Amino acid sequence: MAVHEGRLDFTGVSLRSVNRGCLQTGVLQITAPLWMDTVRFDIAAKIPEGVPKDRAPAMLQTLLKDRFKMKAHVETREGTSYALVAGKANPS
Numbered sequence: 001m002a003v004h005e006g007r008l009d010f011t012g013v014s015l016r017s018v019n020r021g022c023l024q025t026g027v028l029q030i031t032a033p034l035w036m037d038t039v040r041f042d043i044a045a046k047i048p049e050g051v052p053k054d055r056a057p058a059m060l061q062t063l064l065k066d067r068f069k070m071k072a073h074v075e076t077r078e079g080t081s082y083a084l085v086a087g088k089a090n091p092s
Helices: 015-023 053-067
Strands: 002-004 007-014 040-046
Touching: 007 015, 007 053, 015 040, 015 053, 040 053
Parallel strands: none
Antiparallel strands: 002 007, 007 040
């Protein structure tokens, strides 16, 4: 997400990637139709004066709901995860 001079500018982005930026989640955490990965959009939005940059994701999420009629919900799912950690011995 490019935020500069009170503007949000996206060129050739998928709606999944925009949603990932808004929701600040990983790629695998969003379940959506396949077209959300393949159809590309250019999005340009103006941020009102005095609004801090950290509010941009929430404002973009509102824009997606209003303009694209997107609906979302949050749910908890169980799954497998792995952690890559350093071992006790230093590898040479």
